Amino acid sequence: MNISILDQSPIADGETPEKAFEHTRELVKLAEDLGFHRFWVAEHHSTSGLAGSSPEILMSHLASVTSSIRIGSGGVLLPQYSPYKVAENFKVLEALFPGRIDLGIGRSPGGGNTIREALTDGHKKSLSAFPRLLQEVQGFIDRSLPGNHPYASIKASPMSASLPETWVLGLSERGARDAGKQSAGFMFGHFISPNQGVDAVRKYHDSFVPSERQPRPVTAACVFIVCAPTDEEAEHLALSQDQWLLNVEKGTNTKVPAPNSIDPSNWTQEEQEKVRHNRRRAVIGSPATVQKQLRELRDKLGLDELMGITNIYDFEAKKISFQYTADIAGNL
Template identity: 60%
Template sequence: MKLSILDQSPISKGDTANQALQHTKQLAQYAESFGYTRFWTAEHHSTSGLASSSPEVLISHIASSTERIRVGSGGVLLPQYSPYKVAENFKLLEALFPGRIDLGVGRSPGGGQTIRLALTDGVKKNLIEFPRQLYDLQGFLDATLPKDHPYSSIKTAPLIDTLPETWVLGLSERGAKHAAANSTGFTFGHFINPDHGKEAVTEYLSHFQPSERMPAPHVTACVFVVCADTEEEAEELALSQDMWLLAVEKGRSTQVPSIEEAKQTVWSDEEKERVAENRKRAVIGTPQQVKEELQRLGDLYQTDEIMVITNIYDFEKKVTSYQLLASVFELS
């Protein structure tokens, strides 16, 4: 099985956004040395807890700091942007780093109405436009817009021999349907909501439309993972992620708390229930335990590639978690 990484550039309490972004770059370098396939950056706005607000900029920095690993977005918030501009941004990245760029897009609005309006400079956009935007995006990239399309005469610069891989990030059969119809890869967000994953993948595989750029379907699933030498240590490390997720669910743009803070916090019965529910989004344990569960998820989602996200407090422990995974899967 292949493993990849999604990193949201989480900011641990006591750190700065600058440090979080440096950690993201360092993690990408570690990921390449460990044998991971891809390293994706996220897009989040108006938050004090996540530093990655512009995946295009961060992709360029990370690709410049690595040599082989594929680098991409997980994902660009397409409903807020011009498909033409997104296509040009990623064709430029592909021109700079041929054969290494992934363009992952999502239907997420990216925040509340105020954030959405700020992103679009006051223009109200409707999420129902996503299928049309995705179609246009592929057309701009491939130069395949039909002659009667209003933008068919436009060239998407730079004109290059290779193209970025395109992916749709989704949580349901609806997202899978869009990916299949537009000949993109499909990434299921298990780490956001594991429900309906099997159904979504089945929808994608059943209706995938092959193209020259992607002749066969390609599925990945993204999962929270915390791995350590012992089950006890993994559970302890995961406490900071548990507490951070609780805060995120309450709408707080919080930084990742320390394990000590998490241990000292008295949780209500309702919060304990939420932690237990959120653990369904994660795999926590020893290398062998994590390997067995990821292989099970790989079978469930009919894929040989799992994307991992680890949002714990201690950066060195995060690196160790990824290293242990790489070792047990024999990535190198």
């Protein structure tokens, strides 16, 4: 079973954005060596804890320091941008790195109202326009816009031989339906909202329209993974991710804290409940524990592929976690 990585270029407490990008570069090289199928980078804005704000630029760099792993966006926030420009950005990347580029697209607004205003220069589009925007991106990529479309006469350059793969990132049946209707792959965000996966994947299959570009449906899910030699070690490492998620939701310092700085007994009852809730978004434990839980998730959702994200403080431990995950993939 293919297994892949999503990296948000998290910034550990006491480190810099520059160091976060160094870690992302090191991680993509390791991912390629370990046989991971894809490596995606995210788009986040106005946050102190995540360095990745421009996936297209970071993708170009990561593709240039690797040779075979697929590189993608997880994902471009389409409602903030021109579908024509998004298509051209990714067609350029595909021409530079043929057969290796994924266009992962999200419906997220990217942040609060002020961030959306800044991203769109004051010309916000309704989030309900996402299906139309997705259709136009696909149309520009493979020249399938209807003849009566106002942009049908223009071309998205370059007109290269290969095309980027298109994926829709979704949390519900709505995103799954959009992916299916537009012949895209569907990546379910289990690490954000795990409860609707079964219904979303079913809706995707029910809605899927085959195309020359994408003849069959392809489903994947992204999940937090923390894997260490023992369950106890993994639980300790995951404390930094637990606290980081709490901080993100409170809007406080969003750099990833060291696990030794965290005392769970100081969490309020509400915070403890939130951590228990967030743990449903994650797979944490020894290789045997993680393998069992990933297999259960794959079978429950009927997935073709899994993608892991690991936002813990210790980068060396993060690399080890993915080494174990790569070993597990061969037995899923």
